[in-house]
Amino acid sequence: MDCQLDIFFLEAVLNGLLLAGLFALLALGLNLIFGVIDVVWICYAELVMVGMYGIYAVDKLGVPFALAVLFGIALVALGGVLLHYLVIRPVLDSAPINQLLVTGGVLFVLQAAATMAFGIDFKNIGIRLGSVSVLDMSFSYARIVTFGVAIAAMLLLWVFLQRTYIGIAIRAIAQDRAIMPLMGVDQRRIYLVTSGIGGALAGLAAALMVLQFDIYPQIGLQFGPLIFMICVLGGLGNMIGGFVAAVIISEFIAVGGSCFATEWGYAIAFLFFMVVIFIRPQGLFGGKS
Amino acid sequence: MKHQVLKHQVLKHQVLKHQVLKGELLKRRWSAWLIGLALLILLPLGVRYGLPASEKYYLHILIQILLWAFIYTGWSLMGRFGLTSFGHGAFTGIGAYGVVLLWNYAGITPWIGIPVAVVVAVIVGLLVGYPCFRLRIVGHYFALLTLALTEFVRLCIVGLRDYTGGSLGTQPARYGDGISLYALQFEPDRVLAYYIALALWLVGLVIWWRVDRSMDRYALQAASQDEDAAASVGIDVTREKLKVTAISAAMCAVGGAIYAQYQMYIGPETVAGLAISLNIVFAVIAGGMGVMLGPTVGAVFTQVLSEGLRVTIQGSATLEKLFGTGALALDTMIYGLLLILFIIYMPKGILGTLMERREKKAHAPAGSPAQAVSR
Numbered sequence: 125m126d127c128q129l130d131i132f133f134l135e136a137v138l139n140g141l142l143l144a145g146l147f148a149l150l151a152l153g154l155n156l157i158f159g160v161i162d163v164v165w166i167c168y169a170e171l172v173m174v175g176m177y178g179i180y181a182v183d184k185l186g187v188p189f190a191l192a193v194l195f196g197i198a199l200v201a202l203g204g205v206l207l208h209y210l211v212i213r214p215v216l217d218s219a220p221i222n223q224l225l226v227t228g229g230v231l232f233v234l235q236a237a238a239t240m241a242f243g244i245d246f247k248n249i250g251i252r253l254g255s256v257s258v259l260d261m262s263f264s265y266a267r268i269v270t271f272g273v274a275i276a277a278m279l280l281l282w283v284f285l286q287r288t289y290i291g292i293a294i295r296a297i298a299q300d301r302a303i304m305p306l307m308g309v310d311q312r313r314i315y316l317v318t319s320g321i322g323g324a325l326a327g328l329a330a331a332l333m334v335l336q337f338d339i340y341p342q343i344g345l346q347f348g349p350l351i352f353m354i355c356v357l358g359g360l361g362n363m364i365g366g367f368v369a370a371v372i373i374s375e376f377i378a379v380g381g382s383c384f385a386t387e388w389g390y391a392i393a394f395l396f397f398m399v400v401i402f403i404r405p406q407g408l409f410g411g412k413s
Numbered sequence: 414m415k416h417q418v419l420k421h422q423v424l425k426h427q428v429l430k431h432q433v434l435k436g437e438l439l440k441r442r443w444s445a446w447l448i449g450l451a452l453l454i455l456l457p458l459g460v461r462y463g464l465p466a467s468e469k470y471y472l473h474i475l476i477q478i479l480l481w482a483f484i485y486t487g488w489s490l491m492g493r494f495g496l497t498s499f500g501h502g503a504f505t506g507i508g509a510y511g512v513v514l515l516w517n518y519a520g521i522t523p524w525i526g527i528p529v530a531v532v533v534a535v536i537v538g539l540l541v542g543y544p545c546f547r548l549r550i551v552g553h554y555f556a557l558l559t560l561a562l563t564e565f566v567r568l569c570i571v572g573l574r575d576y577t578g579g580s581l582g583t584q585p586a587r588y589g590d591g592i593s594l595y596a597l598q599f600e601p602d603r604v605l606a607y608y609i610a611l612a613l614w615l616v617g618l619v620i621w622w623r624v625d626r627s628m629d630r631y632a633l634q635a636a637s638q639d640e641d642a643a644a645s646v647g648i649d650v651t652r653e654k655l656k657v658t659a660i661s662a663a664m665c666a667v668g669g670a671i672y673a674q675y676q677m678y679i680g681p682e683t684v685a686g687l688a689i690s691l692n693i694v695f696a697v698i699a700g701g702m703g704v705m706l707g708p709t710v711g712a713v714f715t716q717v718l719s720e721g722l723r724v725t726i727q728g729s730a731t732l733e734k735l736f737g738t739g740a741l742a743l744d745t746m747i748y749g750l751l752l753i754l755f756i757i758y759m760p761k762g763i764l765g766t767l768m769e770r771r772e773k774k775a776h777a778p779a780g781s782p783a784q785a786v787s788r
Contacts, residue, residue, distance in 0.1 A: 164553050214757045220552045221497045225698060226756040228691060232749025239742035341742075345687055349564045352557045360553070387572035394565040401558055402544035 132382065135262070140378030141371065142263065145271030146332060148370035150347070151354040152278060153325030158360045160298045160318045163212055163223045167231035169348030170238075171207075171323060175200040175330025176339045177238055183249050197327035204323020205316055212319075213312075231344070238341040246338040266335040277328055278367065281321070294318055350377075350390075353397045357407055365409030372408075373397070453611060457604045472603035474720055478712045479610035480672050481696070483617040485708030487664025488693045490624055490657050493702045495551065495637035499690045500541065500559030503566035504662045505669030506685025507534045510570055510577060512670040513585045513679055516596065518576065523597035523674060531666045537562070538662030539655055546651040549640060560687065567686040582680025585673065600677045613671060614709070617664060621705050624660065629653055665693075695752050701762025710764040718751075719744040 154168050165171070179196035183189060211230055215222050255264040285291035293309045294317070305311050337343065354373050358365030373393050380389030400408065460471045488501050511530030515521040521529075541562050545555055570577050577583055588596035592605070599605045624630055635643040636650045644650050673679045682688055692715070700711025722744040759766050 164557070211753055211757075218760065219495075221495070221556065222756050222760060224553055224556055225497070225694065226753055228695065229749045229752030229756065231691070232695075232745050232752065234749075236742040236744075236746035236749060240746065349560055349687060353561055356554065356557050385572060387568045391565055391568035391572055394561045394568065397561050398541065398558060398565070401550070401554075402548070405548040405550050405554065 133379070136378045136382035137375065139263065139267065140375040142267040142271045143374040143378055144367075144371040145267075145274035146329065146336075147347075147350065147354055147374050148367045149270075149274035149277055149325065149329045149332070150351045151358065151366040151370055152274075152281065152363060153322040153329070154351055154355050155358070155360065155363050155366045156281070156318060156325070157322040158355065159362075160294055161208070161212070161315050162220070162301075163216075163227075164352070164360075165207070165227045165322070166224055166348075166352075167207075167227045167234060167344075168326060169344035169346075169351060170231050170234040171200050171203055171326045172330045172333065173238060173339070173341070173344045174203055174234055175327040176334050176337075176343070177242055177247075178327075179331055179334050180242075180247055180249055180339055189249075189251065193328075193331040196331050197324050200327030200330060201320045201324040204319040204321075204326065207323070208316055208319035213315075235341050235344065242339075242341070244341060246340050248338045249334045251335060264336070266332075270332040270336070273328070273332055277325065278363070281325070281363075290314070290317055350393070353394065357397055357400060359407030359409045362407065362409050365407060369408060450615075457607045461604070469603050472607050474716060476603065476606050476610045476675060478709075478716045479607070479614040480668060480675065481716065482709040482712035483610075483614045484665050484668035484672070485693060485697045485700070485712055486614075486617040486621050487661050487668060489697045489702045489708045490621065490661045490664070492694070492697055494633040494654075494657065496654065496658070497552075497556050497694065498559040498661075499556050499687070499694065500538075500562040501661070501665045501693050502563040502685050502687060502690035503559075504534045504538065504665035505672070505689060506563075506566050506570060506681070507537065508666030508669030509673035509679045509684040511666070513583065513673055514576055517583070517586050522595055523670065524595075527597075527667060527670050530670055531663045534662045534666035535659045537566075538658045542655050542658040543651070546654040551640075560690065563685070563687055563690045567681050570681045570685055577681075580681055582678060582683065584678050587677070591677075597674050598677070600675055606675055609671070610675070613667070618705060618709075620660065620664065624657065625705065629656060633657060695748075697762075698760075699752060699755055699762055701765030701768075703761060704764050704768055707762050707764045711762065714763060715748065718748060722747065 150168075150172065154165060157163060157165055157168075175196045178199040179192045182192040182195045187195070207227070207230060211226055212223060215226050252266075255262045256268070285295055293304070293314055296307075297304050297309065297311060297314050301311070304314075350373060354369045355366055357373065358367070358369035373396075376393035376396060377386075377389040380392045382389075456475065457472060460475075461468050464471055484501075484505060488498065491498050508527070508530045511533055512523045512526035515526040515529065516523060541559065544550075545558060550558060571580050574580075585596075585598070588598055591598050591601045599609060632643065632648045632650075632653045635646075636648060636653060640650055669684050673684060676683070696711035696715045697708045698711070699714050700709065701707030726743060755762065761769060
């Protein structure tokens, strides 16, 4: 319960910022899906979990880590496409809440599949990157790498959306669903591509997470709710807002966690989220809708 | 002119015929209810004499079904009007932990503890509900916001580990031999527990029925279809939604409390948290949320599915060898797959779909005037 403005406080703040990179990356994929397809994948964290297990399994076979990461990204990208094709597409025209609920069913399936394939024990990939010390503060390399990769992925996605034909088509669909098919854009293909990109981002996040966390079937429930909070807080579909929200939430967690106990950091973050939504229902940076 | 009179008479005749039919149906329905109730009252005796060796086990399953059916019914009061809440894990958690903590640390009997917990749950529900309904937070946003409430309550329970036992959970202190009216403990006597659960479930159905028959139901149905239109004909949408939220939260708090008293153990994952919220939502969807017994069918379905699969898997050497301990997740897997199929192909749930089919058959010859009268 000691909360002083000392070097440890600064350490917590900086670690929070590094954590924000990961959260922002996780929120990015979900935001893309919501912005374009107007669907919330409630099983998004479970897709990340699948990626983590995929990387773990391939790594155990002796494949170099870099290849395992590529495999993980491809696996989850494929998972995203399949999710859209098999589950989302049949309910695209029904009530929005059904689309959210149907992915809840997928959540159960993925969790159960992971339990059946890998058991309930904690697994880890056995790579520890160590940490760097600056002025009595220590930061793990894994977090620094994660932050860097997350920023790079965001920039890459931004360039993709701005500069490529498909990227522009994706943004156009997000703005007006009805008119784009008339302009010769195949909506169904764009949805599949977007789902694939969303899945690939989840796979990338999974690759970064295996460096920091143990893998177990319920891991999605640990951080899944947080990602939704970040997306809604930043304004669902707003990617820059998502980044700022990720920073805010992870600072609450890091600073609150270092001052009190970890749960209280999370609890304060959730409370803050609810209060903000009551003041600004469209999120911190969402436009009026 | 003559033609019209004739047509009118034919119509009148049809309406009368329908009313007679409806009266008969109602009578038949009442007798069906009474027979069903009698069977449910006699059921534990049947279990006692029919299956004496595993009496405890079968009663346990029945009690679980009834208690969850009560909680599910409470949730469906909101769910059927488009208020898909992921926050009801918070209410069951408040009910369970409130009562147990008051009993363990202050020696307050659950007879006072339950009302206190209900009041707290209702206040929390209204505090979250009011801004949601005023700001018209619906659909995804409502689901995600109530999900935050669930997580918040679960984290508070874990965080207060000095009192709640953290993630390991805690137990209500046993009073005497474990059967006491004062302490509302009845776990050792399964038959007694069954009747308590049955009574609670019946109360839940009566509440559902009362809400279904009230003007609030029409108001809420209108609001769930078009809020602006509902408000423009003078429905106070926020007020109506708050009413149903309060009832729903109160029911889930009571359900959580009684569930804790029966299990004699509470943990943040077993009575609160996202997993419970998801279970509630999906069981009701599977059963059907628009009909009175839909949540109950959902409870039967989920409990029988998980128990049946568990027994099958434990009895089968091949399955055990195939998946090892992971075989226990097979029920979750099938459950999840069925949910996906339900939402895609049967969004009205098991009972909802069955009743719709029957109604279609019953109404097909009667024609449209019957429809107009039955409202």
